[in-house]
Amino acid sequence: MASPRRAVLVMCDGLRRDLITPEHCPHLTALAARSRCYDNHRSIFPSVTRSSAASVATGCHPARHGLHGNTMGLPVADGHAVHNVGAPEFVASLRAATGRTLRVPTLAERLRGHGGAIVFSNVSPGGAYFHDPDGHGYVYHRAGSFGPGRVPLLAGDHLEVTHDAAGDSAMTERFCIEVLQERRPSLAVLWLCEPDHTQHDAALGSAEHLAAVRAADRCAGRVVETVDRLRAAGEDILLLVGSDHGHETIAQIVAVEREIHEAGLKRELDSPDVVVAPQGTSALIYFSADALHRVEAVASFLRSRPWSGEVLVDAELSRIGMAPEGGLCIAVSMAKMPGQNEYGVPGLSATAVRFDANPKKIGCGQHGGLGEQEQQPFLFASGGDFAPGTRCDAPTAIVDIAPTVLQYLGMASGADRFDGAPLPAN
Numbered sequence: 001m002a003s004p005r006r007a008v009l010v011m012c013d014g015l016r017r018d019l020i021t022p023e024h025c026p027h028l029t030a031l032a033a034r035s036r037c038y039d040n041h042r043s044i045f046p047s048v049t050r051s052s053a054a055s056v057a058t059g060c061h062p063a064r065h066g067l068h069g070n071t072m073g074l075p076v077a078d079g080h081a082v083h084n085v086g087a088p089e090f091v092a093s094l095r096a097a098t099g100r101t102l103r104v105p106t107l108a109e110r111l112r113g114h115g116g117a118i119v120f121s122n123v124s125p126g127g128a129y130f131h132d133p134d135g136h137g138y139v140y141h142r143a144g145s146f147g148p149g150r151v152p153l154l155a156g157d158h159l160e161v162t163h164d165a166a167g168d169s170a171m172t173e174r175f176c177i178e179v180l181q182e183r184r185p186s187l188a189v190l191w192l193c194e195p196d197h198t199q200h201d202a203a204l205g206s207a208e209h210l211a212a213v214r215a216a217d218r219c220a221g222r223v224v225e226t227v228d229r230l231r232a233a234g235e236d237i238l239l240l241v242g243s244d245h246g247h248e249t250i251a252q253i254v255a256v257e258r259e260i261h262e263a264g265l266k267r268e269l270d271s272p273d274v275v276v277a278p279q280g281t282s283a284l285i286y287f288s289a290d291a292l293h294r295v296e297a298v299a300s301f302l303r304s305r306p307w308s309g310e311v312l313v314d315a316e317l318s319r320i321g322m323a324p325e326g327g328l329c330i331a332v333s334m335a336k337m338p339g340q341n342e343y344g345v346p347g348l349s350a351t352a353v354r355f356d357a358n359p360k361k362i363g364c365g366q367h368g369g370l371g372e373q374e375q376q377p378f379l380f381a382s383g384g385d386f387a388p389g390t391r392c393d394a395p396t397a398i399v400d401i402a403p404t405v406l407q408y409l410g411m412a413s414g415a416d417r418f419d420g421a422p423l424p425a426n
């Protein structure tokens with residue numbers, strides 16, 4: 001009897017499409033040559049990891065799944081408090097504040113009872129847990145690993161790896177043996193922290209950065225080799241290898257909430273009436289009911305600042321996959337500058353923080369906005385009907401991954417359940 005179809009997704013966090021070269025990414029280059037490559041593939045907004053993980057898991061933009069970004073505002077008396085979505089306890093905070101986690105089902109939920117899903121992730125805890133916040137399958141992360149029912153896994157089963165390239169490598173090794181060869185779920189996800197992790201503290205194109213890119217490439221190569229062996233043994237496997245977003249170089253750091261306060265548009269520096277949830281090269285701004293009359297003034301102020309790029313207010317948020325809800329009224333993508341960094345890598349950007357800029361970050365990588373380079377993840381698909389060695393120019397996005405996986409597994413129905421659509425296979 002033929003074995004059931006299964007899907008394998010590998011994400012190299014933050015690996016920008018134009019930074020994949022034969023020199024630094026020999027495994028990905030070889031994989032691209034025998035895959036279908038998506039040349040017009042885009043991130044979501046904000047182009048950050050945690051909301052992207054939820055978008056990969058659900059096939060929906062934040063307007064529908066409800067996870068606004070790497071940070072987000074939740075209600076408190078008289079306004080909002082900004083929470084770190086990456087913290088392990090944020091799933092519980094979101095549930096306590098809103099009565100739910102994500103508003104739409106994840107792949108793990110859809111595949112429960114249909115071969116299941118196992119996720120191995122080495123990014124932030126939140127970036128891992130929002131693949132499956134309600135515990136339908138298995139999520140392995142160094143801050144805590146969970147099985148169905150969100151039951152914590154025992155010490156011997158828990159994923160104990162370091163948050164760096166060495167941890168990615170150890171995680172990949174275990175993933176290939178235990179998940180791909182032994183447990184064989186319908187969906188296996190491997191989400192590496194590199195090169196994103198290093199890019200946040202190093203210049204794009206530097207020796208340190210290129211070493212992290214090569215490390216991620218080696219992990220991808222290890223999965224490709226394992227999948228090849230399983231296919232040679234007769235298995236039908238869809239392999240998707242990609243990233244969630246690219247990166248740009250920090251040219252300027254702006255304390256956006258402090259600026260809004262100094263412009264006289266919020267009560268106190270730390271008052272909850274108007275709060276800024278920074279997303280790297282973008283920011284989300286939440287207003288209390290009593291401050292809603294200041295939305296237009298804050299938007300005008302932002303538009304007058306040289307460090308602002310696109311400013312979207314209320315109903316305009318729907319143009320970037322966001323919704324005016326939960327006090328969120330404004331999104332700003334920070335300004336882009338012409339030119340390139342010291343290593344000749346194009347893409348310079350202003351970034352947003354709440355109160356205090358750390359000048360040491362100037363020259364390092366960042367992402368989160370609508371810039372050309374940060375909205376440039378890569379995606380290669382092989383297996384099934386995907387035409388090997390071909391390129392696709394049609395616009396695609398990371399929300400297309402979930403419907404692609406479900407269609408491949410024979411579980412597609414009701415296109416309206418997703419913002420994305422199955423990737424064009426040929």
Ligand SMILES: [Zn+2]
Binds near residue numbers: 244
């Ligand atoms: Zn990321």
